[in-house]
Amino acid sequence: MRQLWISTAILLGMLLLLAWNAWYFTGFTETLTENITQATAAAKGEDWTRAEDLSAQARQTWQDHTGYLQLVQCHGDIIEIAVLLEESSEYLACRDLGEYAAENARILGAVERLRGLERLSAGTLF
Secondary structure: OHHHHHHHHHHHHHHHHHHHHHHHHHHHHHHHHHHHHHHHHHHHOOOHHHHHHHHHHHHHHHHHOHHHHHHHOOHHHHHHHHHHHHHHHHHHHOOOHHHHHHHHHHHHHHHHHHHHHHOOOHHHHO
């Protein structure tokens, strides 16, 4: 009987850790996507300074969480988004609105794909 309770406690601990991870990941990626969306809107309004500030904040948010991401995500996905963020800043520096908006859409898609992997569902649990 004691082994059953220990197993149940371990399983519950794992589920709580999984729920915390999903909550934490969603929280900081929402900030990231909000900054990118606002930066795209600012660039479309030709407010390049605001777009640069928001893009820098998005890059910094991603970099600040890189250590955490390396523990819970595939390294290829982490690198892909980091590269996309750098490419986005290059398009912004050139004031190329079309490429900048397209690159930001790719970033948002990649982040949403990772969010899908972190959502709690039967598919992600088993």
